[in-house]
Amino acid sequence: MFQVIASTIPGFAKRTTHSTRSFASLRTRESRPPVAASAQQQVLRASDARTYTDRSTTVVRSASLKKAVVKVSLPPPPAGKVYEVWLQHPDGHMVKAGLIPDVSRARDGVLLDGDAATAIGAGITVEPAGGSNSPTSVPVALVTFS
Secondary structure, rough: OOEEEEEEEEEEEEEEOOOOHHHHHHHHHHHHHOOOHHHHHHHHHHOOEEEEEEEOEEEEEOOOEEEEEEEOOOOOOOOOOEEEEEEEEOOOOOEEEEEOOOHHOOOEEEOOOOOOOOOEEEEEEEEOOOOOOOOOOOEEEEEEEE
């Protein structure tokens, strides 16, 4: 805090108190560093990002980042169930890549786990709440990376 004494009427001094915090906040608004992009945003903005689609599913993959983002337009899963995403490797093996607990949020994208650089596709299945170690149902969506 600092005080400013200003003379508004001859012989009368007015004392005003100002907060240094208000001036400091003005400086920080102008000089704030840019906010770092989330991992999801980095994939979506990557120079090598490629988009692959199915009727209800879009996958954006960056091979250089080894990551992918899935966007879905699916109805909510049945009670006690969850959508699970799988990455398919060249040998056909499906590897867990994440759960979609809230389909309304998945419309904006969900960052997948695992190495998407070597995957040849992605699939989504309906699994018991908490997910499974391997797919237990027929895929509701399949996206090929080609």
